[in-house]
Amino acid sequence: MFEVLVFATLNGLVTGLLLFMLASGLTLIFSMMGVLNFAHASFYMLGAYFAYSISLYLGFWPGLLIAPLLVGLLGALIERYGLRRVHQHGHVAELVFTFGLAFLIDEAVQFFWGPDTKNYQSPDVLDFPLFTLFGQEFSAYRGFMIGISVLIFIGLYRLLTRSRVGIIIQAAITHPHTVANLGHNVPLIFMAVFGVGSALAGVAGVIAGPVLTTFPGMATVLGSIVFVIVVIGGLGSLAGALIASLLIGLLQSYAIASNLGVADLLNLFGLEFSRDHLLTDLWTLTLPQIAPILPYLLLILVLIFRPTGLLGNREQ
C-alpha cells in the first residue's frame, strides 16, 4: 500500500504541475481579459504537434524552444485579429469565439497531421530510469517534466513580482480599468499576455506530447479540466491555480490508486446488496471508475459554496 501511495503522489505531482503550466497561462488571460479561453488546450495540442514536426528534422531540444514560440506567436495573432474584433460584442461572443477556435484547431490538426497517433518520442538523453522504487521505475523524463514546471513557476512568479511589466500585469489582473486609465497600452498588454499564455500551453504540450501520446484528442481530454482548475483556484490568483492544479492532480491519482467502492462503504455499515438490483451500477461504483469526473464534482461544489474560488477575491 505504501508504495502505491508514494507513486500515486509522484504521479499526481507530475499531472498537477503539467496542469498548472496550462492553468497559469489561462489564469493570466482569464483574469485580465475576462475570457475563458476554450482554445487554451488546443494551443497545448499545437505545441505537441509543432514540436513533433520539428523533432523529425532537428530533434527534441530545438522543438522545446521553437514550438512554444510558434504557438505564442499564433496566440498573439489570434488575439490581435480575432479576439479583439469580437471583444466589442461582449463576453459571450468572446467565449463563443474561443469555443469555435478550439473546434477549428482540432479540425486543422487533423487536416495537417491526420487523425492517427504520432510517434513523438522523448529524447534519448532522458531515456533512463531516474530511480527505481519498489520495483517501479520513475523515468528521468518525468523528473524533467517536474523540473521544467517548477522552473516555469519560479520564472513566472519572479516576472510578475519583480519586473515592471509584471507589476503592470498584476495590476491589470485585479484592476483592469485603472491600468488603462493610467495610460498603459492595455491592448498591447492583452496581446502579449495572450501570446505568453499560449506559449506556456505550448511548452506544456511539447513536454507532455511524448508521455501522454500526441493525438488529435489530446486537447479535448485536458480542455475542460483546465477551466475547472482556473475556476476552482479563483480568479486572478496564480497561487490558487497552483493549488487547484496539484489538488486535482493528486485527487485523481489517489482516486485511481484506491480500490474503494460504494460496496465497501455499504459493507462498512453492514449492508449487503444483490447484484440484480435496479441500482446495481451504483452499488458497484468504484472510486477509480469515477476519478476523471471528480474535478467536475469539485467544480460544482466550489461554485455553489464559494463562487470566488479557493483563493480568488473577485466574483464574476
Add this chain to the structure above:
Amino acid sequence: MNIKNQKMSYFSSALALSLLLILAQPAFSQEPVRIAFMDPLSGAFASIGNSGLKQLQFAADHMFNAKGGILGGRMIEIVPLDNQQSPTETQLQFRRAVSEDLRIIFQGNSSAVANALNSTITRHNRRNPGQEILQINYSAVDPILTNEQCSFWHFRFDAHAIMKLNILTDYIAENPDVKKIYIIGQDYSFGQVVSDNSIALLNAKRPDIEIVGNEFHPIGQVKDFTPYVTKIVASGADAVITGNFGADMVSLARSIIDSGLDIPIYTFYAAYDGITATLGADGVDRIHLIHNDSGNPLPSEERKQYYRAFKAENPNNDMTQPRILTALQMVVAAMEETQSTDPYDIAVALEDMRFTTISGEEIWMRGEDHQVVQGLHLSVHTDQDVEFDADNSGFGLVTRYSVPAEETVVETSCRMRRPRR
C-alpha cells in the same frame, strides 16, 4: 486519400464514359451491383474507416471488376457512407442507403454502431417487406450480435470477443510461468465483456491463476495511465489483458513500458493505424495480439501477392483486415449461386456456406447464428522476420500460436427468427 474526392473528380469523365458504354456495348450496359460501406470517414476515427474503405474498394476492383465483374459482367460499385462512428449519424446514413436503394451494407467499426445498425435494419426489414437490407459486419465483435440479438439480416465475418478470449486464455493457460493477471479496460461493453469472460475462462482453465486486478477506466478520458500502471506494478502481475483501442491503447502500453515493467500485454487492437509505429522498439515481444488474421509469415503465396498488389496501390495503408476481402468474396459467391442480388437470397445462400479464403483456409458461416468460424491466431509485435510490416515502420506482427477453425467454435444462445418467403 479519400474515395469521395476521387468520385467527384471522375464525375464528369464517368458521365461521358457511361454514355459511351451505353451506346457501344450492351454487355457493359448492365447496372453495377452497388454495395454500401458505412464507417467513419471523417473525424477522430476516420483513419480506420478510410483504411477499411480502401481495402473493400481494392477487393472489389482487384478481385472482381478487373476480371470482368460478377453475375455475367456487372461491376461492383462501392458507395462510401460516412457515419462518423456515431449511432445517430448511422441512422441517417442508413436512410440514405435506403433511399438510394443500396441493399448491402458493409460495416465494422464500433459495436455501439453495429448494434444500432442491427436493430435499425431488423426494424426496417420487418416494416418494409421487399426492401430488405443486409448487414455485413466485418469487424464489430460484441458477442450479442450473434447471440441474444442475432438477426437473420446480419452476418459477422470476424470472431466475436468470447471466441477470441477463449483462444487467448488457452494460450495464457499453457504458460506455467503466468501466475497473476491484471485486467484493465475501458469502461464500456467491450471492456466489460473482456473482463468478465477472461475471469470466467481463466478460472475454468487455470484456477491457480490469480486475478490481481480488474480495472475499468473511462473511455478516452484518461490523460495519463501512470497511476494505473502503479497499481499494476504493485499487484505483482506477470501479464496484462486489455481490450483498449486507439489512443487509450497506446497510452496504456506506453505507460507500462515507461515504468520498466517487463511483462506481456495481451491485446485485441494494438496494431496498425499508427499504433505499431508509435510503440516501435518499446513494444517488441511485449505486445501480443489475438486476431483472426495471421501475422507474418503470411500463409499463402496468393495472399502475399494480393497484399503486395494492395501495397503498390496504397503505399501508406496496410491490409489490416483481409476478412473484408473474404466477406466480399462470400457475398459474391452467394450472389453467383443464386444469380440474385436480393438480400434474402444472399442471406439464405450465405447460411452454412463453406469457403476457402486466399490464405488457403476453409472457413464456415454458421447458419445458426450467422457467425463465421475460422482460425484464430496470436501474434506478437516485433521487428524480427517481419516481411509485411505495419505503418511502414519496420515493425509488425509475427504469429506465435494458431488454432484451426473447428477449435474456435463456441456455443450460441441465438434463436434466429427467419422471415418467411
Add this chain to the structure above:
Amino acid sequence: MKKILTKSLVWIGYLAVLLLLPQFFDSILAVSLFNQMAIAIVFALSYNMLLGQGGMLSFGHAVYFGLGGFLAVHALLLIEFETVYFSIVYIPLLAGLVGLLAALFIGSFSTRKAGTVFAMISLGIGELLAASSLIFVSFFGGEAGVSGDRTYGPPLFGVEFFQGIEIYYLAAAWVFVATLFMYLFTQTPAGRMANAVRDNPERAEFIGYSARRVRYISFCASGFFAGIAGGLYALNYEFVTEETLNAVTSGRVLLMAYIGGLGYFIGPILGAVILTLMNSLLSNYTDLWMLYLGILFLLTVLFLPKGFAGFIMMHRVAWLQRRIRKLVLPYLATAIPAMVFMATCVLMLELSHIEDESISVLNMELSASSSSTWLGLLLIASTSMLVTRRTLPALREAWESANHVADEPESKS
C-alpha cells in the same frame, strides 16, 4: 389589428411550410432530413431561451435533451412490454416533463448567477452526466444506448408510425406547438423580465424582481422544451445513446443558435436548418466538412455577430424604404469575387488533402502535385480577394445610403 393579422399569417405560413415540405421532397432521405431539422429547431429554440433571451451561456444544454430522450425510449420499452399502454404521440410531453424536472433541480443552484459561474456549472454538470451515462448502464445502456420500438403503441387514426413520414407529421405538430409556446413565452411577464435580467440584472432587482427567480423560470421552461426535442429524437431514431447528452451535442446547439442569430426569435430556426443541411449534405461530398463548419462558425462570430437572422434584419430598413434594389448590384460586385475566393480556397484545401490524385473542375484536370496548379490557384485567390476588398467600401456606402432614415425614426413595432 393589422399587426395581429400579419402575425397570424406568419404562423399559418410556418404551419403550411411544415406540412407541405414532404409533399415536395418525399424521398426517405429528405424526410429523415426534415425530421432532423424538426428536432434541431425545437432544441435550438429552447437553447435560445437561455442564451438569447435570458443571457445564460450554457455548455451543458444536452443534459435536458438527452434525459428527455432516454426517458422517451424507456417509455417506448414500457409500451412494448405492455407495462403501460398509451399512444406514443404523448411521449414528447413526457420527455419534456423529465427535462423540466431535471431543470427544476439543477436550476435551483445554477441560476444564482449568470455569466461565467453559470457557464462553468453547466459545463461541469454536462460532463458529469455524460460520464455517468457510461457508468450507469442499466438506465443509459452504456455506449450502445437504449433501443425501443415506436410501433407497439395504439395506432392513432390507423397510423402505426412505421414510416419516417408518419413520424415527421407527428414531429411537425410538436414543433409547431412548441415553437408557438416558446414564442408566446417571450410575450409574457416572465419572458419579458428574462430579457430585462439579461440586459441588467441589478436594475431588475430594484424593480421588484429577483433575478435568480426570473432566470430559474426561463431555465426550467428551456429544460422542458429541450426535453420535448429529446423525446422527438427518441421517436425518430428509436434509440438513444450517450451522444445525445454529451458535450458535442451541447456544443452543436450553441453553434446552431449562434449562427442563426441569438437576438431574434427566428434565428435558432435558421441556424438549425442551416447546420442540419450542412451536416447531412456537406458530409456526403467531402471529409473536410467539419473543418468548413469550424471556419463558417468563426467567420460568423467575427463578421456576423448577430448571426444570419441579424444579417437579414440588417436590410429591414432598406426594404421598408423600398431601396433594396439599389443594393443588388453592389452585393453582386462583392459577392462574386468573394465566392470565387472561397471556392478557390476550398479547392486548395481539397487538393492538399488528397494524395497524388487530381480534381477536375470545369473540365480542367487539376493535379495536386503540379506547381502550376498551385500558382494558378493562389493567383486566382489573391486577385479575387483584392477585388473583394476593393468593392467592399462601395457596398458599405450603398448599404448606408439605403439604410439612411430621415429625421424621425421609423416605428419599429
Add this chain to the structure above:
Amino acid sequence: MSILTLNNVHKHFGETPIICGVNLNIEEGERHAIIGPNGAGKSTLFHLISGKYPVTEGTISLRGQAIQNLPPYEIARRGLARSFQVTNIFPRLSVFENIRCGLLWKMGYGYSFWNLLGRQHDLNTAAHGILDQIGLSQRADYPAGELAYAQQRALELGIAIASGAEVIMLDEPVAGMSHSEAENAVALIRRVTEGKTLIMVEHDMSIVFGIADRISVLVYGELIACDTPSNIRSSEKVQEAYLGTVTADE
C-alpha cells in the same frame, strides 16, 4: 409620521468604515437631499437603504417595517424605488418595454408566464401614460440603449416611478447634463414625484437648495447636519466641513 428611518447604521468594507452610525428620519411627502463631499458615503448610504449592500450594524425601517439586509427586490416591493448614479436601464429593450417592466410587479403580474403582455390593456395604457409624463412617447419603440443621455436619465426616472413606489431615491439625477437639460430634468422630477417622498443625492447646490425641503450633510460617513435649506446654508459647521471644501475643489 416618518416613512423611512435609519437608526445607527454602520457599514464597513473589510476594516474600512464607510458609514459610521447614521441616524435619519424622513417624513412622508418630504423632499430630502443628501449632500456631502466626494467619498463621503452618499451612494453607499443609498445602496444600504435600497438593499444593494447589507448593513454592518443598525436598522433601517420603511413605514415601521425593518428592511435592512432584505434583498433589493423585497425592498422594491415594499414601495421604495431608486435610480443610479450611472445610467442603469435595460439597453436592448425598447423604451416602452423598459417602462412596462417597471410596472409589472406593482400591477400584480409577478412571474406569470400565462398572461400575454400584448393583451393587458391596463398595463399598456399605464405604460403609455408614464411615457407621456416623462416625454418619451415619440421614442417608445426605440431601443433604450440608443437614446440620448438626458433621455436615458428620464427613462430611468420613468422606470423608478413606474413601480408606484412612495419613496423615490435619485442618485445624482442631473449629473452630466447641460444647464438647460438639467432645468428640464428638475421640472420633470418635481412633476412626477408630486405627492411622493423624494430622497436625492446631488452635487449641484442650486438644484438642491431649489428643490429640497430638508437637507442632510454627510461627511466621512457621519451625518453632521440635517435641517432646512436656509439653516444649512447658515450653519457654520457645514460651511467648515463641506461648503469650504467644495470651493476649494473648484
